[in-house]
Amino acid sequence: MSIVERDRTEVPAQVGYDICYVNGFQTQPEDSAVFAAQHPELLVLVDGAPLVDEGWPDEYLFDTSTARRRAALVQIVGAWITGCADAGYEAVEIDNVDSYTRSRSVLTVEDNLALAQEYARLAHAAGLAIAQKNTAEQSVRLRAMGYDFAVTESCVEFEECAAYQDQYPVVLDVEYTDELGDDGFTAACRDGDHPRSMILRDHDLLTPEDPGYTYRRCGT
Template sequence: MTVPALSPSSGRRRAAAGLVCVLVALVQTGCAATDDRAHGAASERPASPVVARPAAGMAFDYQIGGGYAPPSGVEAVSRDREDEPADGLYNVCYVNAFQTQPGELKRWEKTDPDLLLRDGDGEPVIDEGWGEVLLDTSTAAKRTRLAEIVGAWIDGCAESGFQAVEPDNLDSYERSQGKLTRSHNAAFATMLAERAHASGLAIGQKNTTDLLPRSSAIGFDFAVTEECAQFDECDAYAEAYDGRVFAVEYEGEGDIGFDESCSAWQDRVSLVLRDLDVLPATEKGYVYRSC
């Protein structure tokens, strides 16, 4: 497979996470006083699940290409939703939420063909770089159905023991031939954030600086970025998320060396260098460095 150069704010698939966590949402509500008194009863709403955000500065590893024993000192990892979380670390679950995984296209065509984005001729709109068909987030009805499918994956992440989720390809509208907008994807991301929080998971914004102004409204808790040093975007993410940023640079990509990136950004984001295919440590071509 020929791997294309990454573009600024591209929504590929890479991320990270760890053990030292910060509690951000433990909301407990007591009795609904007015109505309950009127009816002579006391009812309680169930407490919301605890959501733990990653701490700023956590050492992490990006393992979405396959899990392996994390390097010494790593506190957080990101792994695919079908992988197991790493024992004793803060684990982020990778979910391809806005496009299909290449091996799953037949299932989508069979069960939910109308949820695949199509061009004027009825053909699926494809992210040519990765061979993935875009999901159609253009209507509220379709977003609701997609949220049930992707939401079940998010629930599965929680059941497996992950602490957070990173939904990838938030920027699919950039590859949609004008059929999707930022607002479509922001609305869908908001639904996924609600589902993640209901399952007790933090949720990370994956790339896409042009949606940073909406990050709080959507409900994102931290960020996972690719090549933010190459595109001078690290500061924007660091400011938006108070340093709760897992930043992945790729070996051989761009003009800025990793040492230079570390010098510029290691005090603002958690920075790691990986090979572009994000290979497990046992495979030839594996690259891992941290600042």
């Protein structure tokens, strides 16, 4: 079966199993300015300015620190999740549940997991499966909250695959050419302990027309 993941703003590919990407704990770069203008109270602020993710400097962290803020985020992100179902997606992937690690101690793991549990409830109510994205150390708790499968990055490279595989029947893993590389990917594919659904990509996720584009599945 073909598995295609697209952003929530895009239509599903409808060539197999469609996963809808939702940034559930941070803004998307193109939405950051508008979100900050409309919902400044829902962003982590440092010295009066939204706190950015240093790895993705155009993304602002959502403030999950109180039940009231989480409820407001549920209303906003919940509409995105429902929109994925209405568009015809079968599943939703919620990204950045680990934003608390980049929050300068403003947020806690409990804050984010409380919101993550609400996202699972909303997804299932909309008829969608829901995927954990990365954050291997929280796999046990997220699985107990109802998360159905995992979408991971570099779990072979960072020796984290077992943490996901111990909890989920399906783990969709992406490895990268500038980390594991071609030879490492080939070796990982031969190792029966790694996820069956594993691909190798260029880190910039280029399109086939671009120089440097890489897309490999095990066996290719």
